[in-house]
Amino acid sequence: MQRKPLCWGVGQSVTSRTKDKSVNNHRPAWAPSEVDIEKPSAARMYDYFLGGSHNFESNRELAEKYIEVLPDMPVIAQAQRTVLHRAVRFLATAGIDQFLDLGSGIPTAGAVHEVAREINPEARVAYVDSDPVAFAHTTAMLDDLDGVGTVYSDLRDPDSVLTNPVTAETLDLSRPVAVLMIAVLHFVPDQDDPADVVTAYRAATAPGSYLAITHATSDYRPELARRAEAVYTGASHPISYRGREQILAMLAGYELVAPGLTDMIRWRPDPQADPDPLGGDVTRYSGYAAVGRRY
Ligand SMILES: C[S@@+](CC[C@H](N)C(=O)[O-])C[C@H]1O[C@@H](n2cnc3c(N)ncnc32)[C@H](O)[C@@H]1O
Structure with a gap:
């Protein structure tokens, strides 16, 4: 049995999670053959x-x-x-009708095209992920939709993402596009220069394009962040909790919309729609968010 979905506002806690050891590493029918089911992946841990x-x-x-x-x-x-949903609504309302979702993950409720199309039914989305399960499920669920494309690629190689035929079919990069990097830049290690990666996408997009990010931070609980990083050394992608200045450096060339780079739960919160089980304690969320406009 899988863990039940965590629902906002119903008081489900971590201790109510269910784990059934009888569901082990047998390959289920939906798992692509190239997936190493013994190797924990960032996408599938996030799904959990x-x-x-x-x-x-x-x-x-x-x-x-x-x-x-x-x-x-x-x-x-x-x-x-x-935060992803709030950012996409903001961007669609600002007139953005195409989205490049980098590190899009395993599809779940409130996919980018669904949220954007509530505002603009013509919105187009290219979903990009390097995890084979994420790619297979995104393709199975979304690929038949007009204006939606799925790309199996590593975002650290912007050229191959941007020249992928599916990206080119789905998005017109001569017009403004929103590049989404939600909960993914912390999976780009320092040696791969995340700021440089972001810059490459910025350079490939038209003026008036946007970037939206969230990023885990070590600013509030550095010792906890180091312990969390140590756990991820066993996964497909190591995680790097970073400080505010390092994250700000990734946003060079973008004019940040209000409120700038801020604690993620403070980025244009919608108190009616967004429950806050941690009582506004930004130290426990330990993540920043920002949306910027390319000039
Ligand atoms: C924490 S999940 C976030 C998913 C989604 N952005 C969201 O906010 O729900 C991170 C995702 O980024 C993907 N990812 C990590 N590094 C990547 C890379 N270098 N290229 C493409 N995808 C990557 C992982 O496979 C995973 O699906």
């Missing part, structure tokens, strides 16, 4: 944090270790999803 069912025992075990260090992680993951 969000209460999804596209993960294996290896993912669940490492995710549980992470939760031992950071019990708030399921709530943080949901909060990141609500």
Whole structure:
């Protein structure tokens, strides 16, 4: 049995999560053959944090270790999803009708095209992920939709993402586009120069394009951040909690819309729609968000 989806506002806690050891690392029918089911992946651990069912025992075990260090992680993951939704609504309202979702993850409720199309039914989205399960599920669920494309690529190689035929078919990069990097830049290690990666996407997009990010921070609880990073060394992508100045440096060339780079739950919150189980304690969310306009 999989963990039940964590629902906002119903008081479900981490301790109510269910784990069934009988569901082990056997390859389910939906798992692409190239997937190493023994190697925990960032995408499938995130799926577990969000209460999804596209993960294996290896993912669940490492995710549980992470939760031992950071019990708030399921709530943080949901909060990141609500920031994504707020940012997409903001961008669609600002006139953006095409989105490049980098590190898009395993599909879950409130996908980018669904949220954007509530405002502009013509909105187009290219979903990009390097995880084979994320790619396979995104393709299976969304690929038949007009104006939606799925790309199996590593975002650290902007050329291959941007010249991928699916990207080119889905998006017109001569017009403004929103580049979304939600909960993914912390999976780009320092040696791959995340600021440089962001700059490459900025350079490839038209003036008037936007960038939206969230990023885990070590600013509030550095010791906890180091322990959390240590857990992820066993996963497909290491995680790097970073300080505000390092994250700000990734936003060079963008004019940040109000309120700038801020604690993610303070980025244009919608108190009616976005529950806050951690009582506004930004130290427990430990993540920043920003949206910027390319000049
Ligand atoms: C924490 S999940 C976030 C998913 C989604 N952006 C969201 O906010 O719900 C991070 C995702 O980024 C993907 N990812 C990490 N590094 C990547 C890379 N270098 N290229 C493409 N995808 C990557 C992972 O596979 C995973 O699906």
